[in-house]
Amino acid sequence: MKIDLTPILSGELKELHFSFTENVLSEVSDIYFKGLDIIPCGNISVKGKICDISGFYTLECSASLPYTTHCARCGKQIGTVCECSIRRTVSLQKEEESDDEIFYKDRQIELDPTVYEELSISFPSKPLCREDCKGLCPVCGQDLNEEGCEHSRNNKDQDTL
Numbered sequence: 001m002k003i004d005l006t007p008i009l010s011g012e013l014k015e016l017h018f019s020f021t022e023n024v025l026s027e028v029s030d031i032y033f034k035g036l037d038i039i040p041c042g043n044i045s046v047k048g049k050i051c052d053i054s055g056f057y058t059l060e061c062s063a064s065l066p067y068t069t070h071c072a073r074c075g076k077q078i079g080t081v082c083e084c085s086i087r088r089t090v091s092l093q094k095e096e097e098s099d100d101e102i103f104y105k106d107r108q109i110e111l112d113p114t115v116y117e118e119l120s121i122s123f124p125s126k127p128l129c130r131e132d133c134k135g136l137c138p139v140c141g142q143d144l145n146e147e148g149c150e151h152s153r154n155n156k157d158q159d160t161l
Contacts (some may be wrong), residue, residue, distance in 0.1 A: 001020045001022065001046060001110070001111040001112050001115065002108050002109065002110055002111070003016070003018055003050065003108065003109045003111060004107060004108055005050065005057075005090075005104055005107050005108060005109060006107050008050055008052050008057065009107060011052075013052070014051065014052050015049050015050070015051050015052075016049060016050045016051075017048070017049045018046075018047070018048060018049070018050075018061075019045075019046070019047045019048075020044075020045070020046045020047075020111075021043045021044070021045045021046075022043060022044060023043055023044075024040040024043070024044055024065065028112070028116060031116075032116040032117065032119070032120045033120055033123075036069075036120070036123055037069050037070055038067045038068070038069045038082075038123060039067060039068045039069070040065055040066070040067050041066050041067055041068050041079065042065070042066035042067075043066075044063060044064070044065045044115070044119075045063065045064050045065075046061055046062070046063045046111065046115055047061060047062055048060050048061020048062060048086070049061070050090060050109075056089075057089070057090035057091070058087070058088070058089060058090060059086065059087065059088045059089075059090050059102055059109070060085075060086070060087050061085070061086050061111075061115075062083065062084065062085050062086070063083070063084050063086065063115045063118065063119055064081050064082065064083045064084075065081065065082050065119055066079065066080070066081045067079070067080065067081070067082060067123075068080075069123075069127050070127070071127060071128055071129035071133055072126035072127055072128060073128060073129075073133040073134070073135035073136070074129060074133055074134070074135050074136055074143050074144075074145055075136065076129050076143075078127065078129045080127065082119055082122050082123050083122070084118045084119055084122040086114060086115065086118050088100060088101055088102040088114065089101045089102070090102055090103075090104060090109065091103055091104070092104060092105075102114050129145075130145075133145060137149045137151050138151075139151040
């Protein structure tokens with residue numbers, strides 16, 4: 001996802017709006033989502049703008065990615081969407097990097113690394129199939145969302161004593 005900054009750098013525009021939708025390549029998924037229990041299952045969407053505020057440039061955008069994962073309590077496969085918001089200062093390429101800046105070179109910004117990094121830290125650490133997921137019985141493995149088991153009933157009886 002490259003954005004040509006020429007209209008904003010030349011003063012032609014004060015706000016440069018953009019919108020991208022693209023497929024997540026498996027190489028990119030391996031780099032940014034390795035070790036996470038997620039499988040992208042749709043296109044990544046990015047919408048935003050770059051603003052010129054008296055020669056000070058800012059990037060504001062949102063990104064979303066549909067994916068599948070497993071519930072942290074019951075293990076069922078679930079499909080959901082990860083969303084994140086990104087705000088960065090836009091600066092000319094320098095030697096040192098900064099977390100709150102995005103750099104342009106040759107009048108272009110490459111958004112992919114920033115968007116994928118933000119998404120990778122925005123995934124929930126313990127996704128749930130639903131808020132009140134009861135999980136699995138630690139003794140027999142019964143999915144307690146579907147029905148209780150002898151062990152879960154015994155534990156409830158002990159809790160009330």
